[in-house]
Amino acid sequence: MTTKELEIQIRQKKSFLCIGLDVDLHKIPSHLLTFDDPIFEFNKSIIDATHHLCVAYKPNTAFYEAYGIKGWQSLKKTIDYLNEFYPEFYTIADAKRGDIGNTSSMYAKAFFEDLGFDSVTVAPYMGKDSVEPFLAFPDKHTILLALTSNEGAFDFQTKKIDKNELYKQVLETSKTWKNSENLMYVVGATKADYFKEIRKIVPNSFLLVPGVGAQGGKLEDVCEFGLNSQIGLLINSSREIIYASSGKDFAEKAQEQAIRLQLAMEKILS
Numbered sequence: 001m002t003t004k005e006l007e008i009q010i011r012q013k014k015s016f017l018c019i020g021l022d023v024d025l026h027k028i029p030s031h032l033l034t035f036d037d038p039i040f041e042f043n044k045s046i047i048d049a050t051h052h053l054c055v056a057y058k059p060n061t062a063f064y065e066a067y068g069i070k071g072w073q074s075l076k077k078t079i080d081y082l083n084e085f086y087p088e089f090y091t092i093a094d095a096k097r098g099d100i101g102n103t104s105s106m107y108a109k110a111f112f113e114d115l116g117f118d119s120v121t122v123a124p125y126m127g128k129d130s131v132e133p134f135l136a137f138p139d140k141h142t143i144l145l146a147l148t149s150n151e152g153a154f155d156f157q158t159k160k161i162d163k164n165e166l167y168k169q170v171l172e173t174s175k176t177w178k179n180s181e182n183l184m185y186v187v188g189a190t191k192a193d194y195f196k197e198i199r200k201i202v203p204n205s206f207l208l209v210p211g212v213g214a215q216g217g218k219l220e221d222v223c224e225f226g227l228n229s230q231i232g233l234l235i236n237s238s239r240e241i242i243y244a245s246s247g248k249d250f251a252e253k254a255q256e257q258a259i260r261l262q263l264a265m266e267k268i269l270s
């Protein structure tokens with residue numbers, strides 16, 4: 001999917017919400033555990049209840065890898081369900097990959113070709129040759145970690161090297177890489193104070209913004225400097241939406257949380 005198509009969808013739905021599908025078998029309603037694939041059943045119910053309120057879904061692969069081969073099968077069933085029944089959705093594999101070039105090519109094949117995601121998150125630490133194999137895929141996006149939402153982001157990402165913070169160097173340098181038009185960036189909602197500076201470096205890029213909800217980030221704070229003329233933001237919320245209830249009404253309660261965020265986005269867009 002192109003960013004233009006993503007923008008069109010955002011404007012139609014008046015929503016730039018991305019729902020995180022981070023399924024933990026200890027947190028999902030117990031009645032689902034009797035199903036052959038509880039993870040998929042949970043995802044299917046969440047997707048069916050929220051699809052009109054968001055434009056993207058982001059499974060974090062850790063929550064699937066943790067369950068071995070069954071977890072991968074649940075991930076595959078989830079992405080196949082989205083691609084078959086909701087093909088207009090933007091899909092993000094939050095996998096935070098990146099390795100030497102030939103290995104990165106294999107990661108890119110796994111997420112773009114085999115699984116059929118629109119995008120994958122990638123760590124920039126190993127540099128250009130670890131990221132360009134992902135960028136080589138047309139109409140697919142590589143979402144580079146720039147300034148993450150966690151406290152540990154201050155360990156390295158905001159430290160100065162040659163008078164410039166590391167996260168700024170990631171943004172500046174990555175713009176020079178081949179097919180850099182296929183880049184997006186992760187910037188945490190908990191780092192709202194940094195969006196003004198970030199937009200000076202990447203005014204036109206889409207930013208994936210996790211950290212609204214359970215991590216305390218605020219939608220309005222992010223939007224103040226994060227929005228651009230193409231909207232340019234995908235705001236992710238996972239736990240606050242999908243675990244709004246642990247009862248049989250979990251999908252209904254997830255929908256209520258998604259409505260709350262969508263209405264706030266509609267207000268901001270108007």
Ligand SMILES: O=c1ccn([C@@H]2O[C@H](COP(=O)(O)O)[C@@H](O)[C@H]2O)c(=O)[nH]1
Nearest residue numbers: 020060148149188210214215237238239
């Ligand atoms: O900087 C980052 C990068 C990724 N994440 C991921 O996003 C979701 C957030 O989940 P919540 O439940 O809404 O807190 C999760 O998959 C993280 O691994 C992030 O939080 N921060």
